Amino acid sequence: MNSFRGFKKALRRRTKQNHALVGAVPGSLVQHEFAHDSRARAIEFSRLKHEDRQLESAAELQQHLAAKQHLVRMRPRRTAGSDDATEASNLEAGRLSTSPPRPVTWLNIDGLADVELLKEIGAQFGLHPLALEDVVNVGQLAKSEAYDNNLFIILRMPHVTDQFETEQVSLFLLDGLVITFQEFNGDCLNPVRERLVKSMGRIRSRGADYLAYAIIDAVIDGYFPVLEHFDRLLGGISDEIDEDLPHDIPKRLHHIRADLLSVRKVAQQHRHALNTLLRERSSLIEEDTLLFLRDCLDHITRLIEDADTYRETCGELRELYFAQLGQKTNDVMKVLTIIATIFIPMSFIAGVYGMNFDSDVSPLNMPELHWSLGYPFAVLLMACTGGGLVYYLKRKQWL
Template identity: 40%
Template structure:
């Protein structure tokens, strides 16, 4: 029993692929619209304030009292308040009340997994976009952006984002970020989110090219499994990119005074990037579908080759088996001249082997002439 137990323990365990399922936290059934409920497993919030103006910039990390925002922002043309972590619904509600955000918009902030969208309010705009904080689709999180002509408020699920290029431009004193309004800063953040998808899609393009070469070289079952996984990931990504494109397009088409004409021209370039991402993903989906069909065709062709070879081998041995069975019936030629007189031949054994060899070679020559074994 001990040996059996050791054998069982040594058996490799089948790995189970964990599927990522996006769960949207919602208020209890029957709750009033705009009810704010935070996820107890969410990250604790961390506030970062950046204020910009003609005299430069200033940053405040942590320990920010919302009551001091007016004082901290006094004398600066615009501010960016970044809230990373959504574990405290009270903090999100307090921020919303201070800036006049609609309760339904705040509910969407806490209920992560929302569809990308753009909402227009009298004194601000509200955008929800999915963000990739790495070259892996599983590293996706929701980002909510409120902005007007004087402020930008962002809510993220957890630390880690694609805003470092924007922060570096602020630290370097980028002229556009300082001279233009907060709507341009919001554009820069939205553009960074959209451009954050390109590394993932470029990496996926390279992986698809490698898979195509491997499939053409030799088709294996592991390749088919990986292609199905990738196609599922691409299909899930397309479900994000379609509404993301529409959300950016809504900003381009709006006539809101919050967005200047100059910023809308920049957003038009971001819309082009979103369309390019969508086209790349659709190309990946079509390519993977074609590779799956190619893989199945190659596997079927290889199976047919094996079946053809076995059929040919069986066909060659059918007459040989018939002769061996015929001469193996052990009739006695001394009893009657009709009882296999060839069994008494002096060279009967080599004659039988030679006849079998001639039949086998003749069949091989015939199959090759017909093209069943290939042609010279």
């Protein structure tokens, strides 16, 4: 972030996205050149147990998918038209039942190179082909869509190295099952996994909808360290302006301001996606979980406000930089003007006595040239003129 060349490189990287082939059949899945190898991980948990498995082979994953598909189909699911009395009766029966709570499964896929694996997952759980196409063609806007048996949510997970970038996280919420697809290995979801391992809070006693909320919340909260990073950068630039005036500060501020604008745009996309999710009120999301999703909206609002504040800070630092630069230029010009003001009368005196009129032609032609003290007189006259100007400038507090 310290050079304009780095900014242009980051801009090219940010605009290079996988997209559907021109003229391709809608819903077709195509492996892209930059896709990473696919790795699957399954976490199954309930209030009483937690199991974390790394699925090493496609066959092992397919076996696991078949078992999960059977469980999902066997589970009774609330529908939008279900009777409230029936739901209340089922809820009361669930409270009185001594059977252990049904487990929730989180299936996470890192890397999108294996499109056959994605097709298999889609076929097992009835995921819409258009949604799977959005999974493969990363670079989609954050959004949420409702399908017959699932909710499809796209999130933009932040990464900060030498520039701001986002990774697409695609989330499917089914009854008792959450499926996430990520572009790369490594994410900001480790706090969620840690809560599952240590049974922190209510996450192990809630359903798949609460797990989906926890993932969304972790992605949104991941933007606050990004803003803290920009805050440190702006603080360092402010110190540099006070101490010195590096020439690359305007370029760095332009880069930071562009990144902050990207943060704001992504935050607005997430706000729109959550508003759509809350407005549709899917039967897959419990009422209590909707309250937590509204809290995510508050985080997004704060995120947008903070991004706007830092963008304004960029503008203020830019104005301060040019004001300091202008003041520094004015100081240099002031010194040069004072020097010129002092030496202009001396130059005039030297010019007068350098005209070399012939005194033999007329006694009025510079008789001082023939004085024995003519040179000391000229030097003394210059010194007195310069000293008088210095005294005058100090009296006026210009020096």
